[in-house]
Amino acid sequence: MKEPGADTPAPPHDASLLLEVEGLTTEFRTEQGRVAAVDRVSFQLHRGETLGLVGESGSGKSVTNLSILRLVPDPPGRVVAGRVGYRGKDLRTAAEEEVRVLRGRNISMIFQDPLTSLNPVLRISTQVQEALQLHHGLGGRQARAKAVEMLRLVGIPDAERRADDYPHQFSGGMRQRVMIAMALSCNPEILIADEPTTALDVTIQAQILELIKGLSARSATAVILITHDLGVVAGMCDRVCVMYAGRIVESAGVDELFSDPLHPYTRGLLDSIPRVDRAGGGRLHSIPGSPPSLIDMPDACPFHPRCPSAMDICRRAYPPETSRRAAGSDRARTVSCWLHAEVRGGPTQREPA
Amino acid sequence: MASGRFSRNSIAMTGAAIVALYLAVIVVAFFWVPFDPLAMDAAHALQPPSLASGHVFGTDEFGRDILSRIMRGCGVSLAISVAATALGALVGTFMGTWAGFRGGRWDHWIMRVADVLFSFPSLLLAIFVMAVLGEKSFNVVFAIGLVYIPQFARVSRGAVLAIRQADYVKAARSSGAGSGFILFRHLLPNILVPLVVQVSLSLSVAILLESALSFLGLGVQPPAPSWGNMLASARKAMVIAPWTAIYPGLAIVLLVLGFNLLGDGLRDVLDPRLRNVR
Amino acid sequence: MTDTDVLLQVRGLKVYFPIEKGILLRRRVGYVRAVDGVDFEVKRGEAFGLVGESGCGKSTTAMTVAQLQPSTAGTVTFEGRDLASLSPRDLRHARMGFQVVFQDPASSLDPRQRAADIISEPLRICARLGILDVDAGAITEKTFSLMESCGLSREFASRYPHEFSGGQRQRIGIARALALGPRLIIADEPVSALDVSIQSQILNLLKDLQRELGLTFLFIAHDLAVVEYFCSRIAVMYLGRIVETAEASALYQKPLHPYTRALLSAVPIPDPGKERGRRRIILRGDVPSPSKLMKGCPFRERCPDAMARCAVEAPALTAVESGHQVSCFLYPAVAVAPAARDGPA
Numbered sequence: 001m002k003e004p005g006a007d008t009p010a011p012p013h014d015a016s017l018l019l020e021v022e023g024l025t026t027e028f029r030t031e032q033g034r035v036a037a038v039d040r041v042s043f044q045l046h047r048g049e050t051l052g053l054v055g056e057s058g059s060g061k062s063v064t065n066l067s068i069l070r071l072v073p074d075p076p077g078r079v080v081a082g083r084v085g086y087r088g089k090d091l092r093t094a095a096e097e098e099v100r101v102l103r104g105r106n107i108s109m110i111f112q113d114p115l116t117s118l119n120p121v122l123r124i125s126t127q128v129q130e131a132l133q134l135h136h137g138l139g140g141r142q143a144r145a146k147a148v149e150m151l152r153l154v155g156i157p158d159a160e161r162r163a164d165d166y167p168h169q170f171s172g173g174m175r176q177r178v179m180i181a182m183a184l185s186c187n188p189e190i191l192i193a194d195e196p197t198t199a200l201d202v203t204i205q206a207q208i209l210e211l212i213k214g215l216s217a218r219s220a221t222a223v224i225l226i227t228h229d230l231g232v233v234a235g236m237c238d239r240v241c242v243m244y245a246g247r248i249v250e251s252a253g254v255d256e257l258f259s260d261p262l263h264p265y266t267r268g269l270l271d272s273i274p275r276v277d278r279a280g281g282g283r284l285h286s287i288p289g290s291p292p293s294l295i296d297m298p299d300a301c302p303f304h305p306r307c308p309s310a311m312d313i314c315r316r317a318y319p320p321e322t323s324r325r326a327a328g329s330d331r332a333r334t335v336s337c338w339l340h341a342e343v344r345g346g347p348t349q350r351e352p353a
Numbered sequence: 354m355a356s357g358r359f360s361r362n363s364i365a366m367t368g369a370a371i372v373a374l375y376l377a378v379i380v381v382a383f384f385w386v387p388f389d390p391l392a393m394d395a396a397h398a399l400q401p402p403s404l405a406s407g408h409v410f411g412t413d414e415f416g417r418d419i420l421s422r423i424m425r426g427c428g429v430s431l432a433i434s435v436a437a438t439a440l441g442a443l444v445g446t447f448m449g450t451w452a453g454f455r456g457g458r459w460d461h462w463i464m465r466v467a468d469v470l471f472s473f474p475s476l477l478l479a480i481f482v483m484a485v486l487g488e489k490s491f492n493v494v495f496a497i498g499l500v501y502i503p504q505f506a507r508v509s510r511g512a513v514l515a516i517r518q519a520d521y522v523k524a525a526r527s528s529g530a531g532s533g534f535i536l537f538r539h540l541l542p543n544i545l546v547p548l549v550v551q552v553s554l555s556l557s558v559a560i561l562l563e564s565a566l567s568f569l570g571l572g573v574q575p576p577a578p579s580w581g582n583m584l585a586s587a588r589k590a591m592v593i594a595p596w597t598a599i600y601p602g603l604a605i606v607l608l609v610l611g612f613n614l615l616g617d618g619l620r621d622v623l624d625p626r627l628r629n630v631r
Numbered sequence: 632m633t634d635t636d637v638l639l640q641v642r643g644l645k646v647y648f649p650i651e652k653g654i655l656l657r658r659r660v661g662y663v664r665a666v667d668g669v670d671f672e673v674k675r676g677e678a679f680g681l682v683g684e685s686g687c688g689k690s691t692t693a694m695t696v697a698q699l700q701p702s703t704a705g706t707v708t709f710e711g712r713d714l715a716s717l718s719p720r721d722l723r724h725a726r727m728g729f730q731v732v733f734q735d736p737a738s739s740l741d742p743r744q745r746a747a748d749i750i751s752e753p754l755r756i757c758a759r760l761g762i763l764d765v766d767a768g769a770i771t772e773k774t775f776s777l778m779e780s781c782g783l784s785r786e787f788a789s790r791y792p793h794e795f796s797g798g799q800r801q802r803i804g805i806a807r808a809l810a811l812g813p814r815l816i817i818a819d820e821p822v823s824a825l826d827v828s829i830q831s832q833i834l835n836l837l838k839d840l841q842r843e844l845g846l847t848f849l850f851i852a853h854d855l856a857v858v859e860y861f862c863s864r865i866a867v868m869y870l871g872r873i874v875e876t877a878e879a880s881a882l883y884q885k886p887l888h889p890y891t892r893a894l895l896s897a898v899p900i901p902d903p904g905k906e907r908g909r910r911r912i913i914l915r916g917d918v919p920s921p922s923k924l925m926k927g928c929p930f931r932e933r934c935p936d937a938m939a940r941c942a943v944e945a946p947a948l949t950a951v952e953s954g955h956q957v958s959c960f961l962y963p964a965v966a967v968a969p970a971a972r973d974g975p976a
Contacts, residue, residue: 056826157916171917201684202853203914206897210913228827231899235906254903272831274860276883276898277905283838284860286831290796461657520739521749523699524807527731528753529723529760542743 018222019045019068019190024082024092026060026067029075033295037063037077039246042321045190048220050213052233052254055243058291061226064243065192067092069107070099105135108183112195114175118167124151125163128182135186150181154211173204177211184215191216192224197232209236230273234258239331242266245292245302252333262335264307301338313338365618371611379428388418390425390578399594411596414586419597422578423604429490429579431608433572434559436494441501442552449506450544453513454536464510467503475500475558476565483571493572497562501555508551512544550620557612564605580605638815638847639673639696639729644705646691650922663922665691667871667929669705670948673815678841678848680862680879682855684894686918687868693819693851697731698722709815724762730808734820736800740792746803747788750774753810763811777806780843782836798829805836809844817849822857834861855898859883864954867891870921870929873948877955887957889934928960936961 026038038060045051055061066072067079068091084091086107091099103109111117119127128147132138138146144163151159154177167175176196183191193212197205213236216223225236233240234254241251242263250263261267271285289306301307304314322340323332387407394416402411402419410419445467452463470478482496516522516539525535566572567581575582580601587597646666651657666688673679681689694700696707698714707714709729717725730753733739740749751774757763758770765773775785781802792800801821808816821837822830834857840846852858858865859879866876867888875888886892893912900906914933919925928934931941940960948958 056828173917201918202855203684203893203897204917205899206911207913209899210911229899230827230901231906234901234903235899235909258901258903269828270901273827273901274831274834274854274856275900276856276859276895277900277902283835284831286835287828288832290798290829291826465655519741520733520735521741523694524731524733524739524804525752525756526699527697527726527729528756528811529726529762530756534756534759539741543741 016047017044018047018086020083020085021068022083022085024064024067024079024084026063026072026077026079028077030295035294036246036297037294038067040082041248043241043248043251045222045224047189047222049238050216050223050225050236052237052240053224053226053243054228054230054233054240056228056291058245058294059243060246061243062194065109065194065224065226068192069103069109104131105186106188107190107192108186108188109192109194110176110179110183110196112198114172114179114199117179118175120167123164123166124170124178128178128185131182131185146185150185151178153215154178154181172200173207176200176208180208180211180215184219184221187219188221190222190224192226194226195228198227198229212236230269245297246294247302247336249303249337250335253331256333262340263337264309264339265303309339311338362618362622364614365622368611368614368616368618371607372615375427375431375608375611378424379431382424382428386421386424388421390417390421391576393417399590399597401594402596410600411594413583413597414590419600422583423580423601426578426580426583427604429573429577430560430563433490433493433497433563434556437497438501438552438555438559440494440498441555442505442548444498445502445505446509446548448502449509450513450540452506453510453517454532454540463506467506470499471503475562479562479566480569480571483566488571488574490573493563493566496566497559500562504555505548505551508547509544512547513540516540516543546623550616550623553612553616553619557609557616560605560609560612636674637672638675638710639849640708641669641671641696642706642708644669644692644695644707645703646688646695646700647703661922664871665921666695669871669873671866671873671876673847673849675847676845677864678850678862680850680852680858680865681868682852682858682865683868684853684918686870686921688871689851689868690819693817693849696849697729697817698726699731723760727757727762727811728813729815729817730811730813732805732808732816732818732821735824736797736804739804740800742792745789745791746783746795747774749803750777750806750810753807757811773810777809780809780840781806797825798832801825801833802836805840809840815847815849819851820853823852823854830857837861855895867894870918872929872958874930874959875957876948881955887951887955887962888959889936889961890930
């Protein structure tokens with residue numbers, strides 16, 4: 001349901017495809033069995049767009065982005081299948097050296113916990129300079145000047161002086177700004193933000209999200225935003241992929257996803273979150289049961305034990321990914337659900353439900 | 354449960370096997386040794402190891418059978434180490450638990466005492482105690498035990514502090530439970546794990562300390578055999594009769610290794626289980 | 632509003648933590664003013680929310696009300712009795728009337744106890760103390776019935792905490808809190824550590840229990856949407872003080888204090904159209920340290936509407952409408968009907 005007067009978002013700045021992930025699968029070997037933390041995940045990232053990866057704990061969203069940059073600890077994890085297409089290369093099978101060069105320079109990451117992401121015994125300026133010296137070979141003074149400029153850009157007050165402080169002298173919000181400064185210092189094409197504001201207070205979260213939005217718009221950086229908060233997704237993302245039990249169950253443009261969710265899990269999530277803009281009282285819709293154990297998952301829809309619309313086929317086979325071209329958009333939306341699987345086949349476009 | 358994981362952990366099993374071997378030796382030595390460990394035989398002094406003569410590890414400078422002395426010494430060394438570790442564990446755990454539980458001034462002053470003890474190199478501290486108390490085997494237990502008190506105090510205090518903050522302790526309190534109930538029902542069962550690991554590792558160092566003290570002449574007095582004093586008397590003969598030093602040395606090394614492996618393995622077995630909560 | 636309607640009354644509550652320095656001899660160099668003068672009332676049957684960001688003192692307030700944390704000043708009155716003035720024995724009796732549900736399902740259950748033992752522990756403790764007269768059979772029966780009302784099947788009784796999911800562990804915690812038949816539940820962030828799809832289950836459970844058992848809630852949270860759903864009256868805290876108290880609907884439709892307004896505008900709404908059209912109030916800077924002694928209003932350094940007066944005087948919590956109180960100089964005290972109460976400074 002669109003608000004009257006709301007702008008339809010412009011399509012991504014140019015339609016060039018930046019990152020293409022196909023069939024990515026990452027496994028962990030545990031004492032209890034094989035865990036497919038990421039299972040045949042596919043999505044695309046275009047220049048300048050913000051893609052949201054939404055899911056709860058155990059959905060595989062964090063492991064997905066670690067897998068893209070080959071940062072999954074091996075053992076016990078291993079990226080076993082799929083393709084990560086970037087600049088004509090497959091990052092999954094490329095040489096370690098090639099991928100290492102890209103990290104921090106073309107593809108940067110920021111993490112959830114700014115406390116442990118910064119080295120407590122090094123000054124802030126040292127850490128921000130590190131990436132610059134590594135990737136751009138800048139000399140000491142030049143690197144420091146650029147570092148201070150970056151700190152100023154992310155809104156650290158009195159940047160020249162505070163650059164020489166240590167992490168513990170900064171608050172959580174400021175440390176996260178430092179992380180963003182480090183991540184953006186080499187002007188990457190892609191920024192991967194893994195729950196960047198989950199550990200922050202809501203007023204600080206608003207600051208940080210504004211910052212990410214502004215900076216990424218300025219330099220046309222594409223952002224993969226990983227979060228469990230649908231409100232953050234609504235405010236930040238152009239496209240959204242919903243993950244459950246290691247798989248993408250639905251992906252769509254942000255307006256489509258919120259106004260017309262197809263997958264029962266997405267629908268359930270949207271209905272069950274309390275909202276400040278709706279009057280309280282009454283009962284919340286809730287999804288019964290709990291997320292499944294990922295150990296040795298059978299070939300069935302992982303959501304079926306909790307699904308209000310589960311059918312017999314849902315227990316027996318994993319639903320195929322169905323594409324749909326929604327009206328008014330040049331990008332297809334996909335959903336993996338037997339309710340929406342193409343039964344008739346044929347070229348005629350089905351109306352949105 | 355935990356025992357299943359233990360048997361699958363090769364480090365722990367190896368350590369346990371080694372320690373079990375030594376325990377078996379002690380039991381056997383109680384009833385039988387190849388030769389009288391105290392019997393001197395000048396005619397056969399410094400004989401190299403040979404199966405034919407029956408001296409499997411050779412003889413020392415007094416003609417005493419080394420294997421028999423190692424076997425007897427095993428019991429002595431292990432007894433002292435276990436007693437000393439037990440002493441350190443009991444006193445140290447009591448201090449640390451009290452400090453962690455009561456907090457405030459108690460915590461502050463108990464831990465300062467522990468810090469002072471901690472700041473002495475363990476061997477020096479042990480030597481000092483022996484010098485004050487006199488060179489009796491019994492006092493070795495005190496000396497080594499004293500060294501361990503701050504270790505156990507730290508470990509138990511840390512564990513108690515972590516658990517004291519836990520919400521389930523607050524829940525018990527809000528039902529009206531007193532400090533005693535919380536201490537025995539909630540705290541102690543949950544600090545057992547780090548303590549068990551610490552005990553195992555402490556035993557290995559205790560063996561080394563006891564050997565060092567005996568080597569310096571401050572521990573078990575000759576002619577009673579102890580690995581440490583065997584090494585001391587082997588110093589002079591080592592060049593021409595290396596077996597007098599090698600075998601007692603190996604005995605020490607192997608037992609220390611056994612306790613270390615056992616401790617490491619126990620830590621792997623017990624800790625991740627607690628961390629493996631969903 | 633008669634006094635018997637008021638279940639819990641907090642007046643002038645202060646909790647200061649001393650900061651000590653020194654290696655051998657410790658000197659007191661200052662205080663962390665976690666709770667700095669808090670007044671509120673919770674009426675029987677209502678769900679009262681205490682909301683704020685980290686460091687505002689809401690959890691400390693909850694723990695102090697629950698008598699798990701000593702206060703530095705002020706009074707906590709439960710069912711007409713000043714809890715601090717009770718003898719230890721009387722306090723143990725009184726404790727049966729208020730119980731706590733904790734935030735973290737991982738650390739709120741003893742990992743070495745089975746579910747049934749965890750839930751029945753309050754009963755066993757009170758039986759040992761001679762406060763309750765129950766035998767083992769009655770305890771078992773009560774445990775099973777508690778599990779049932781919290782959505783846990785009986786067969787889970789002998790399992791250990793690590794065998795349960797986060798949502799189930801929270802249900803065990805709730806069952807434990809209900810064991811002694813309390814009138815007041817102090818819920819300290821009961822759903823913050825849970826997955827989104829489980830949060831609504833637990834919130835529904837709490838609401839059902841409130842209705843069935845006639846419970847009163849003191850509900851602590853940082854998530855404004857959750858608080859708005861669950862609570863009928865809400866107090867917003869900042870740096871140890873309450874800045875605004877109002878009925879839930881009034882707070883969300885007509886927030887008065889600049890901090891409340893900034894807080895509400897910062898909460899993301901799961902609706903892209905609305906999000907795009909929003910004008911956010913972005914606060915400058917970070918929350919100042921609660922150990923710094925401040926003159927005047929604690930919020931003035933970040934307040935977009937700060938005036939000269941704010942740096943000199945600290946505003947008191949005063950009623951501006953019936954049932955709506957603010958501590959801000961932007962709103963002069965309005966004469967209200969005697970039914971509403973003024974909070975003392």
